[in-house]
Amino acid sequence: MQLFFVPDTNSDFYTLSEEESHHCVKVMRLAVGDRLSVTDGRGTLCHCSIVEAHPKHTTLQVEERLEDYGRHSFRLHVAVAPTKNTARMEWFVEKAVEMGIDEITPIICDHSERCVLRTERLQKIAVSAMKQSLKAFMPIINQPTPLSEVIDTPFEGQRFIAYCDGEHRTPLHDIYKPGSNALILIGPEGDFSQQEISHALATGFLPVTLGQYRLRTETAALAATAYFNLMV
Secondary structure, eight states: OOEEEOSOOOSSEEEOOHHHHHIIIIISOOOTTOEEEEEOSBSOEEEEEEEEOOSSOOEEEEEEEESSTTOOSSOEEEEEOOOSSHHHHHHHHHHHHHHOOSEEEEEEOTTOSOOOOOHHHHHHHHHHHHHHTTOSBOOEEOOOEEHHHHHHSOOSSEEEEEOSSOSSOEEHHHHOOTTSOEEEEEOOTTOOOHHHHHHHHHTTOEEEEOOSSOOOHHHHHHHHHHHHHHOO
């Protein structure tokens, strides 16, 4: 299946964007009569046929429409401190979308290495990863947000904070209830400050560990994503 992205799937005919049309006609060498699929990133998947193959405005006709395609039973939100090297954050977004994630929030912490992030680029990476992995849901990617705001925002599900040092942390796989909505906080390379940890714990976040080794920020975020998807 060749999957393309269209912002709106409420019609029986679609015209691909210039970028998607070029990929369809020039790169994939698809022609009139060939079949492909499109998604709006909100769960709708449409199987279509090409009625006009043009490198700038390819037109498709819908043959079958599927709603909530591939929806999983829980919602996963990872709030992670942006890495100093933006390529590492982009790598996390790409791989997390491939595995399955619903929301990503870059968090600004006391020890943050980066406070400014080009979320529009992350969204483009997410679209590409969604298409590559044949998914119909694209995660919400929020603007960088102060950690305290994320901690204080109500969330229906289990909430976790993963940090490096300290007692009374439980392995994530021992405390997560499979199928539950989950929000996990992943800190910067310098870890969360003690004040941030205390704030999260006082608000009901559960302290967890992702294993015996100290992981880089993007590795920890991806490990958590993998944990939740494997434990459903």
